[in-house]
Amino acid sequence: xxxxxxxxxxxxxxxxxxxxxxxxxxxxxxxxxxxxxxxxxxxxxxxxxxxxxxxxxxxxxxxxxxxxxxxxxxxxxxxxxxxxxxxxxxxxxxxxxxxxxxxxxxxxxxxxxxxxxxxxxxxxxxxxxxx
Amino acid sequence: xxxxxxxxxxxxxxxxxxxxxxxxxxxxxxxxxxxxxxxxxxxxxxxxxxxxxxxxxxxxxxxxxxxxxxxxxxxxxxxxxxxxxxxxxxxxxxxxxxxxxxxxxxxxxxxxxxxxxxxx
Numbered sequence: 001x002x003x004x005x006x007x008x009x010x011x012x013x014x015x016x017x018x019x020x021x022x023x024x025x026x027x028x029x030x031x032x033x034x035x036x037x038x039x040x041x042x043x044x045x046x047x048x049x050x051x052x053x054x055x056x057x058x059x060x061x062x063x064x065x066x067x068x069x070x071x072x073x074x075x076x077x078x079x080x081x082x083x084x085x086x087x088x089x090x091x092x093x094x095x096x097x098x099x100x101x102x103x104x105x106x107x108x109x110x111x112x113x114x115x116x117x118x119x120x121x122x123x124x125x126x127x128x129x130x131x
Numbered sequence: 132x133x134x135x136x137x138x139x140x141x142x143x144x145x146x147x148x149x150x151x152x153x154x155x156x157x158x159x160x161x162x163x164x165x166x167x168x169x170x171x172x173x174x175x176x177x178x179x180x181x182x183x184x185x186x187x188x189x190x191x192x193x194x195x196x197x198x199x200x201x202x203x204x205x206x207x208x209x210x211x212x213x214x215x216x217x218x219x220x221x222x223x224x225x226x227x228x229x230x231x232x233x234x235x236x237x238x239x240x241x242x243x244x245x246x247x248x249x250x251x
Contacts, residue, residue, distance in 0.1 A: 049246040053179040053238045084242040111239055114177045118208045122173040 007098050023093060025080055027108040027116050033078065035128045040077045043110065044092045045084070055113060057129075058082070063092050073101060082106040082113070135222055147217065149228040151240045154204050159250045163202040167234065168216045179237060181251055182206075187216045194223060206230040206237065 025033075033039045034057070041058030043050060050060050061069050063083075073079060079101050081092035089105035096103035108116070117125055138146070149157075157163040158181075165182030167174060174184050185193050187207075197203055203225050207213040213229040220227040230237065241249060 045242070046246070049242055051180060051251055052241040052246040052249055054177070056174075056176045056178065084239070111235070111242075114208075114238060115235060117173070117176045119173065122176045126172045126175060 004098065011098060023097070023104055024086075024107045025104045027106070027112055030080060030106060030113075031125055031128070034080075035125075038078060039080050040074045041080050041082060041106075042073070042092070043083070044081050044088055045110075049084075055110065063088055066092060066095060070099060075101065077102075079103040080106055082110050084111050085109040132222060135218065147214075147228055148210075148231045149202075149204055150231050151237055154230055154237075155240070155249050157202065157204075159248075161201075163204050164198050165230070166197070166203055166205045166216075168205055168207050168212055169234075179234060179241075181249070187212050187219075190216060190219060197225060199225070201226075203227040204230050206234050208235050209233045 030039065030041070034041060043055065043058050043060045044063040044066065045060070046062055046064075050062075054060070059072065061072060073096070079093075079096055081089040081096070081103065082105070083089040083092075086105055086107055086109050089109070093103045093105040106113070149163075154163065154165070158165065165179070167179065167182060167184045168187040168190070169184070170186045170188070178184070183196065185196060197220070203220060205213040205216045205220065205227060206229065207216075210229055210231065210233050213233065217227050217229045232240075
């Protein structure tokens with residue numbers, strides 16, 4: 001059994017331009033893939049943050065609970081982690097990647113998502129989601 | 132409406148709008164109520180988990196749901212719809228202000244440790 005450090009070493013040694021691209025996803029692409037059922041979205045904010053405001057889709061698993069709740073994550077989907085910006089989401093993404101998941105973080109962040117889903121764009125998104 | 136029009140002067144601006152920080156303080160003291168005036172398909176995709184949700188176009192029929200003993204703080208993503216809603220509610224006799232920075236600003240303010248600033 002390799003140590004976690006060795007796995008991290010291996011990941012970093014293989015880090016290239018392709019992975020730099022693959023590790024992240026933008027808002028529009030996120031919506032596209034989510035409506036196709038290809039993605040599981042995870043809000044990794046603290047409980048107090050999630051209680052204050054939230055998105056109407058995705059799952060909530062606080063970053064500090066991630067290790068103990070891996071069974072709630074779908075091994076067959078691409079996982080997208082999100083937080084208000086992207087700093088914490090990147091920590092979650094990297095952790096999940098090292099656990100064997102296909103994981104990306106949302107570059108626009110949750111604040112970018114809500115900015116993009118205003119007015120009629122919210123309606124269009126909902127209609128696409130319903131199929 | 133004539134009286135409302137006469138109040139459109141710089142010195143009256145602070146009676147028409149409220150900053151996010153001031154809103155949070157008043158909300159925690161139970162002195163104001165937030166009203167999200169977006170339509171249902173908008174509140175379905177994201178929302179603040181407190182306050183009332185009454186679409187602007189339903190305000191006329193739902194005035195009875197608004198508290199008369201508190202300041203009403205209307206909000207939309209930015210400030211365009213909320214300011215229109217404010218004018219309508221003011222004409223109906225409510226004490227009302229729109230939220231400067233809107234819901235987008237409010238959610239930006241309630242992230243990280245600052246999310247604990249609002250009493251839920």
